Amino acid sequence: MSSEPSLAGVGPFGGTSLAEVGARLRNREISAEELTEQALASAHLHNPSLNCFVTIDDEGALRAARQADRELEAGLDRGPLHGMPVGVKDMIATSGLRTTMGSRHFSDHVPVIDADVVTSLRQSGAVVLGKTQTHEFAYGPTSDRAATGPARNPHDTQRMTGGSSGGSGAAVAAGIVPVALGTDTGGSARVPAALCGTVGMRPTQGALPSRGAFPLSPTMDVVGPLAGSVADLAASWWALSAGSDLAGARLPRWKEWAARPPVEVAAVRIASVDSALTQRAGQRSRAAAGLALNALGQSGAASRVVGLPEIDQSARLYGLIQSGEAYAIHAQRVSEHPELFEPEVLERLTAASEVSGWEYVRALEERLKLRASVLERLTTTDILVMPTVPIEAPLVDQRELSGEGEWSGVREALLSMTLPWSLLGFPALSVPVPSTDSHLPDSVQLIAKPGQERLLMDVAAALESQLRAG
Amino acid sequence: MSSEPSLAGVGPFGGTSLAEVGARLRNREISAEELTEQALASAHLHNPSLNCFVTIDDEGALRAARQADRELEAGLDRGPLHGMPVGVKDMIATSGLRTTMGSRHFSDHVPVIDADVVTSLRQSGAVVLGKTQTHEFAYGPTSDRAATGPARNPHDTQRMTGGSSGGSGAAVAAGIVPVALGTDTGGSARVPAALCGTVGMRPTQGALPSRGAFPLSPTMDVVGPLAGSVADLAASWWALSAGSDLAGARLPRWKEWAARPPVEVAAVRIASVDSALTQRAGQRSRAAAGLALNALGQSGAASRVVGLPEIDQSARLYGLIQSGEAYAIHAQRVSEHPELFEPEVLERLTAASEVSGWEYVRALEERLKLRASVLERLTTTDILVMPTVPIEAPLVDQRELSGEGEWSGVREALLSMTLPWSLLGFPALSVPVPSTDSHLPDSVQLIAKPGQERLLMDVAAALESQLRAG
Numbered sequence: 058m059s060s061e062p063s064l065a066g067v068g069p070f071g072g073t074s075l076a077e078v079g080a081r082l083r084n085r086e087i088s089a090e091e092l093t094e095q096a097l098a099s100a101h102l103h104n105p106s107l108n109c110f111v112t113i114d115d116e117g118a119l120r121a122a123r124q125a126d127r128e129l130e131a132g133l134d135r136g137p138l139h140g141m142p143v144g145v146k147d148m149i150a151t152s153g154l155r156t157t158m159g160s161r162h163f164s165d166h167v168p169v170i171d172a173d174v175v176t177s178l179r180q181s182g183a184v185v186l187g188k189t190q191t192h193e194f195a196y197g198p199t200s201d202r203a204a205t206g207p208a209r210n211p212h213d214t215q216r217m218t219g220g221s222s223g224g225s226g227a228a229v230a231a232g233i234v235p236v237a238l239g240t241d242t243g244g245s246a247r248v249p250a251a252l253c254g255t256v257g258m259r260p261t262q263g264a265l266p267s268r269g270a271f272p273l274s275p276t277m278d279v280v281g282p283l284a285g286s287v288a289d290l291a292a293s294w295w296a297l298s299a300g301s302d303l304a305g306a307r308l309p310r311w312k313e314w315a316a317r318p319p320v321e322v323a324a325v326r327i328a329s330v331d332s333a334l335t336q337r338a339g340q341r342s343r344a345a346a347g348l349a350l351n352a353l354g355q356s357g358a359a360s361r362v363v364g365l366p367e368i369d370q371s372a373r374l375y376g377l378i379q380s381g382e383a384y385a386i387h388a389q390r391v392s393e394h395p396e397l398f399e400p401e402v403l404e405r406l407t408a409a410s411e412v413s414g415w416e417y418v419r420a421l422e423e424r425l426k427l428r429a430s431v432l433e434r435l436t437t438t439d440i441l442v443m444p445t446v447p448i449e450a451p452l453v454d455q456r457e458l459s460g461e462g463e464w465s466g467v468r469e470a471l472l473s474m475t476l477p478w479s480l481l482g483f484p485a486l487s488v489p490v491p492s493t494d495s496h497l498p499d500s501v502q503l504i505a506k507p508g509q510e511r512l513l514m515d516v517a518a519a520l521e522s523q524l525r526a527g
Numbered sequence: 528m529s530s531e532p533s534l535a536g537v538g539p540f541g542g543t544s545l546a547e548v549g550a551r552l553r554n555r556e557i558s559a560e561e562l563t564e565q566a567l568a569s570a571h572l573h574n575p576s577l578n579c580f581v582t583i584d585d586e587g588a589l590r591a592a593r594q595a596d597r598e599l600e601a602g603l604d605r606g607p608l609h610g611m612p613v614g615v616k617d618m619i620a621t622s623g624l625r626t627t628m629g630s631r632h633f634s635d636h637v638p639v640i641d642a643d644v645v646t647s648l649r650q651s652g653a654v655v656l657g658k659t660q661t662h663e664f665a666y667g668p669t670s671d672r673a674a675t676g677p678a679r680n681p682h683d684t685q686r687m688t689g690g691s692s693g694g695s696g697a698a699v700a701a702g703i704v705p706v707a708l709g710t711d712t713g714g715s716a717r718v719p720a721a722l723c724g725t726v727g728m729r730p731t732q733g734a735l736p737s738r739g740a741f742p743l744s745p746t747m748d749v750v751g752p753l754a755g756s757v758a759d760l761a762a763s764w765w766a767l768s769a770g771s772d773l774a775g776a777r778l779p780r781w782k783e784w785a786a787r788p789p790v791e792v793a794a795v796r797i798a799s800v801d802s803a804l805t806q807r808a809g810q811r812s813r814a815a816a817g818l819a820l821n822a823l824g825q826s827g828a829a830s831r832v833v834g835l836p837e838i839d840q841s842a843r844l845y846g847l848i849q850s851g852e853a854y855a856i857h858a859q860r861v862s863e864h865p866e867l868f869e870p871e872v873l874e875r876l877t878a879a880s881e882v883s884g885w886e887y888v889r890a891l892e893e894r895l896k897l898r899a900s901v902l903e904r905l906t907t908t909d910i911l912v913m914p915t916v917p918i919e920a921p922l923v924d925q926r927e928l929s930g931e932g933e934w935s936g937v938r939e940a941l942l943s944m945t946l947p948w949s950l951l952g953f954p955a956l957s958v959p960v961p962s963t964d965s966h967l968p969d970s971v972q973l974i975a976k977p978g979q980e981r982l983l984m985d986v987a988a989a990l991e992s993q994l995r996a997g
Contacts, residue, residue: 381884385892388885414851414887415858415880422855 063496064106064211064231065254068099071232075137075289078235082140083129089140093122093184096142099233100187107209109218109227111147112155113187118142121184128182135182136311137292142186143178144228144237148195148221149280150269151175151185158271159191159203159221161397162390172269174238174280174297181296189237190224193402195273196383197221198248198471199451202399207453210253212497216450219252219471221245225283226253236284236293242273243375244445244475246281247487247502251445254489254498256290256517257283259475261507262482265297274382276421277375277479287488287518291315294510319515323357327516330443330504331362333369334473337462338447342474345490345499346444352523353442353516363438367427371477372469374420374427378480380409381417428481435506440516444474445487445502449495474502484510488517491524533966534576534681534701535724538569541702545607545759548705552610553599559610563592563654566612569703570657577679579688579697581617582625583657588612591654598652605652606781607762612656613648614698614707618665618691619750620739621645621655628741629661629673629691631867632860642739644708644750644767651766659707660694663872665743666853667691668718668941669921672869677923680723682967686920689722689941691715695753696723706754706763712743713845714915714945716751717957717972721915724959724968726760726987727753729945731977732952735767744852746891747845747949757958757988761785764980789985793827797986800913800974801832803839804943807932808917811969812944815960816914819971822993823912823986833908837897841947842939844890844897848950850879851887898951905976910986914944915957915972919965944972954980958987961994 066072069092081087100113125140150156150168152175157163171179178185190208192200200223201207208223210216211231218226222239226249229237239246241259250257259281270280282297284290295314329350338346350360384391387406395403435441448458451467464470478485485504492499503520505513536542539562551557570583595610617627620638622645627633641649648655660678662670670693671677678693680686681701688696692709696719699707709716711729720727729751740750752767754760765784799820808816820830854861857876865873905911918928921937934940948955955974962969973990975983 377884381888384883384885385888388889410883410885412884413854413880414847414882414884415854417884417887418851418855419858 064103064214066232067103067211068232069095070235070285074286075141075235075292078141079137079139089122089125089129089184090119092140093118093142093186096186096233099231100228103231103233106214107211107227107231108206109190109208109224109231109233110144110187111157111159111190111205111224114154114185117154118184118186125182125184135180136296138178138236138296139182141183141236142234143183144187144189144225144234145175145185146222146225146237146239147188147191148240148271149175149238151188154185154188156188157204159193159205161204162394164204168269170269173266175269177297177299178238183296186234189222189228192221192223193399194271194387195221195240195242195245196402196405198244198468200224200249201453202401209453210450212254213450215452216497217252217453217455219248219446219450222249222283226250226255226257229253229255229283229285232285235289236282239281239283240270241279241281241479242277243379243472243479246283247445247475247485248471250283250487251500252450252498254500255283255285256287256486256488257281258290258294258486258510258513259478259484260294260510261484264484264508264510272386274379276378276382287514287521290486291514291518294514298510319518320512321357322353322516322519325358325512325516326437326439327353327358327360328363328438328441329360330365330368330441332365334477335443338444338474339462341449341495341499342444342447346442346501348490349488349501349520350442352520352527355527356519356523360442363434363441365431365434367430368477370423370427371480372473374424375476375480377412377416377420378424380412384409424480431481432506439505439509439512441504443502443504445500446471447474449497478504483507484513486513486517488521534573534684536700536702537573538702539565540705540755544756545611545705545762548611549607549609559592559595559599559654560589562610563588563612563656566656566703569701570698573701573703576684577681577697577701578676579660579678579694579701579703580614580657581627581629581660581675581694584624584655587624588654588656595652595654605650606766608648608706608766609652611653611706612704613653614657614659614695614704615645615655616692616695616707616709617658617661618710618741619645619708621658624655624658626658627674629663629665629675631674632864634674638739640739643736645739647767647769648708653766656704659692659698662691662693663869664741664857665691665710665712665715666872666875668714668938670694670719671923672871679923680920682724683920685922686967687722687923687925689718689916689920692753693719696720696725696727699723699725699753699755702755705759706752709751709753710740711749711751711949712747713849713942713949716753717915717945717955718941720753720957721970722920722968724970725753725755726757726956726958727751728760728764728956728980728983729948729954730980731954734954734978734980742856744849746848746852757984757991760956761984761988764984768980789988790982791827792823792986792989795828795982795986796907796909797823797828797830798833798908798911799830800838800911801834802836804947805913808914808944809932811919811965812914812917815969816912816971818960819958819990820912822990822997825997826989826993830912833904833911835901835904837900838947840893840897841950842943844894845946845950847882847886847890848894850882854879894950901951902976909975909979909982911974913972913974915970916941917944919967948974953977954983956983956987958991
């Protein structure tokens, strides 16, 4: 199959890191304003190909960058995101900056508040470069149904980014920004991370504040960052999770946080997941997970296999719960202005309206039991390893799949491996794995128990480092 | 209309109190065994007329009574329920004693455990006399749809008891037992209390353990006691709410609890409820509430009127939530053995299955808002006063109503005044009010804010005392 030239890493943050750029910033080799100008230029240059931004905020970004420069000049250092351009998914409110939810329903919507997570980023000195594309209302893992059209994969612009945080995945993978916010209900941060070759994390359910993030399925919605490396993801996680304590947060506090030595991987109990579900993953996906397990083994981790038949039921429960909750959010819009929805999204909402109250109630009960059962099986396991996605990035607009896995279609396949951890509320992240036989990225998903984001990132960092060394 | 002779107060506990009987027990004027024999004889004598017991446990009750006698002999006094016969609604599990849920589905069901609330009663020395009739699966406020037939009102056996704890209402009103457990989802403890002329309380949502009580709508289900007087209700509340601390509970601990002086009614801020809903109550019901307000005024309480338009929406939200939850519990039974249900219960379940997931989700959200709004209106109010029921006890099997209130039927009317407090999770109780122009009881409902059962009972005791004096 022919492919477009790759746009991966073409932007100012391609092949570098927050730490490297931060050092240049603090050495005065470059200013935040210059960095932002480079990022803006890259965004304008590549957006026609990638469609990763819905809105590029030249004026606001430059204003924030100049403020960051003045602060550094005055000795005020807000930490690793200080002066760094970031993308914010267009499901997340930004004060004074249009926020469309990827939908014609909100084409002209300008929030009067920042979402709490945006406040956290700004308190950490980040510069909001613009709003990244999202599948309409985040209701789909393909990012090719949105008022402003499909996002495109930097590795091959004929391919989809995955979604729903497709714009964030593409903007980070292209190196336009080092970090972008996504949201993750069934896999909306991890799936585009996997397909675009970035790191992407779903935090523990409830770990980050949800105010200002437009809901899809509130019992499973979380905000999650995407970044070019695990270290950059960790820096953004610090900025997001320091939360309201951040009022007084400055470089010394970041240094204190970052100074904690990482967990020794040899002391971490790692297991690969075995279930009918994981056996449906394609050959490439399973090979990537195997490569990751080997690399972790080389880092000193012994791993075993944990059977988790429970997660085979996840998709059914996820569908019932998400349907009831999503239609509750959109019922009025469906009844008053159905014509403003993307037809596929409207069709899915209509189907969602048909889930019964009692099925929803039962699914909530079953979820609790499933969670208890999985936690029980993980008594002596800290980190699980399995594919993030079972297939490589499909073409934009592709819906059918043939062959391996017998998926009903692209949507089912893309969410299949991520949604169990959404349903159960566990933190999980996707890390790129070197791809040897394709121009498209490979990836692996690591999963931890609730509250263990730091452990998850430590293990991911060890894996990333081993993979780069290998 | 002709009426049957009244069976109110005909049993050994008619016209007396736990305190009086307890004094005779401790003076050795009577033994627990003799008391239980009297109660058993009365139960057997009147059950053909009242149908208030599904199962009378002669053997188990006498065994427990003799144990209570031995303990008293040995100086072990478990407090006000020691040696006292009690009824337990047949929705609540009793170890080794058949528990039918009022349904042919459970005709031969013998639990292997006691419900936690039954454990609490036994730890307080109570003697379980038998299992009281319930509307099938507690799914109806009329107690005339059950595998063993309708419960009948002791004041007029042509009349219904109200429900679903109809057997408990009738057994207490007849004086067969001083106290009986009910459950209350929409009004199942308060409605039969009102129609039968007893006291009945719905505690705060979650205040008592639910293990072993068969569910109807878990976010609104509570266990609630019925008793012949507020003092007897308070004693049973102590026994139930002392919970697991009760392992070491003995008479001194009860005395300590009971020694706390009651709240001064003059210091309590009382309000009558005004809303479109309460205006639909019939003349007699409104007169009874007015009488109660006057009596409280004579006890020193100033009262005002609080407008609560919010509660007019309660029935709709209650219906959506209860439907989704109830069908989730019964779906499998409906599909496998529909023929075992009472036809009316099956019909209601079938209707309940049609509530959508999104409507259920929305109703949960609206409930939270309604609750916040009502709590806000009650900032300077401690106790609300309104009717428990808007009509007098209908005939057994009656479904239609004419005239006042324009209710769709008996079921809607009976639950209309109690279900708002179920929906919101507030504690509420029903107290009898003297009826001057009828052989049927009148009543009033008092409502407190969450956690304020003690205040609620103090005000109810003052009211009861004033009404008896007046």
